[in-house]
Amino acid sequence: MPEHPAYPVGLRLTGRRTVVLGAGQVAQRRLPALLAAGADVLLISPSATPSVEAMAERGELRWERRRYAAGDLVDAWYALIATSDPEANAAASEEGERERVWCVRADDAEAASALTPATGRGAGVSVAVLSAELHDRDPRHTAAVRDAIVEGLRDGSVVARQYRSRTPGVALVGGGPGDPELITVRGRRLLAEADVVIADRLGPRDLLDELPPHVEVIDAAKIPYGRFMAQEAINNALIEHAKAGKAVVRLKGGDPFVFGRGMEEAQALAAAGISCTVVPGISSTISVPSAAGIPVTHRGVAHEFTVVSGHVAPDDERSLVDWKALAALRGTLVVLMGVDKIDRIAATLVDHGKPADTPVALVQEGTTATQRRVDATLATVADVVRTEQVKPPAVIVIGPVVRVGPDTLP
CATH class of the missing domain: 3.40.1010.10 (Tetrapyrrole methylase, N-terminal domain)
Incomplete structure (x- = not known):
């Protein structure tokens, strides 16, 4: 018989009996997609990985802790055969053929009646890639093709016109x-x-x-x-x-x-x-310090971090910030939009009891090609900003984490 390529089709498994034999790494990878499709999953395996066991404990699927037995595929719509017993896999595959159940074989694709494509989602569509040659399958190639298409859809480099009207x-x-x-x-x-x-x-x-x-x-x-x-x-x-x-x-x-x-x-x-x-977007409050090598929290150094706006000076009647309370905190203080007010911010923190030698780092143009970091203390930061000509946008980090780095001993 000449070999023919697999016929691609999308299975609608919502509420339909789906049998998974084996609960190892293959099942762990495949189960989330089956559950997302709404399948009524029966898992048959004497043991399971911790992740699969957690799915059963959460009630996402039914788990019978035993080996495959004849009759397990009766009334099933779809089966994933992925045990470590080749004889059990072959017997289950033969039962699927008799019961006309689409079966995927993790150990022998050529003996299966169905194949699992490399799948992904992007831009409101599902992408499924199958090898055109059954005898010469290359899962890494199909996965790479899938990744390239999905990534292109997601980042906009692959743009397909939508023909249905969009909601403004x-x-x-x-x-x-x-x-x-x-x-x-x-x-x-x-x-x-x-x-x-x-x-x-x-x-x-x-x-x-x-x-x-x-x-x-x-x-x-x-x-x-x-x-x-x-x-x-x-x-x-x-x-x-x-x-x-x-x-x-x-x-x-x-x-x-x-x-x-x-x-x-x-x-x-x-x-x-x-x-x-x-x-949502990645906030500069944590990403810019990270890019400059500063962890806003660190075990044994800072158990909290606080983010405030510095666009209004502490002595301005419009300020909503409790600077006295901030000065008493032992963690990290991250100030945005505070470059031109840093002299009054630093003085206020010191006046309320923050040590004058508290480390300060200013990260200008964070995460960009022109990023630069300038270090100081609360006592020196006003002069450093002037002499180093630090300009907005810059994120200001105040606290002992400024001195934590990859070479810092625990």
Whole structure:
């Protein structure tokens, strides 16, 4: 008989009996997808890996602690045969053939009636890759093809036009600390699908160059009027473009809800009746110190870290920060937007009892090619900022973790 390629098909297993024989590494890898498909899973195996056992303990599947027995595949729709007993695998495969149950064999693909493709998800589709040659299967090749397609769909480098109408709306996307590779997969995909992008100056600017020519890019920093009116103008621009039927991305630095006015924009959109999706981003509060080799927590050094905004000085009546309480903490203090106020911040902390020799690190342009780190103490930081000409954006880290590094002895 000539060999023919496998016929690809998607099985709908919701609520349907699925038998898994064996609970080792193969089952551990395959079970999550079966459970996600809603399959009614019966696991038959005398033992299981800890991860598979945890699935049974959570009630995600039924587990019978025994070996395969004739009749186990009766009334099943699908079976995964993955025991360490070749004779049991062959017997189960023969039963599946008699009962007309699609069976996957982990030990012998050529003896199976079904094959498991290399699968992945991206951009709202499932990707399944099968080898065209059964006798010359190369799982690593099919997995690599799968990964390339899924990664392209996720990061927007593979873009396929959607023919169904999209629902207009706005996505508030956290772009991360600056390195374009640190945006989330979902954020990058939404950027690739956008009609309009309203971008912050602190967002990952390099990603804007990758957008198709038809995408309108609006620089939020150049929207006119004062600070308050600028935010109102941004809100109005989001609403205007969304009401025009456009898919709008508001690209922000860091995370939309960490000193990013993201909730103000979400509230404005809700008041206008416009759907809003929030995509969290990697906050500079932890990523920038990490990129500079500073752990915000470290065993035996700091058990907590606190993040505050320094855009308002401690002696300003508008300040909502309890600087006296912060000075009493023994952990790490991370200050954003505080470069031009660091002299008063440092003096206030010392006045409230923080030791003047407390280490301070300023990380400018964190995670980007121009990143630099400047170290000081609370007593010297004001002078160091002036002499070293530290400029925003910079993340300020205060506490003993500043002196912790890869070469520090435990």
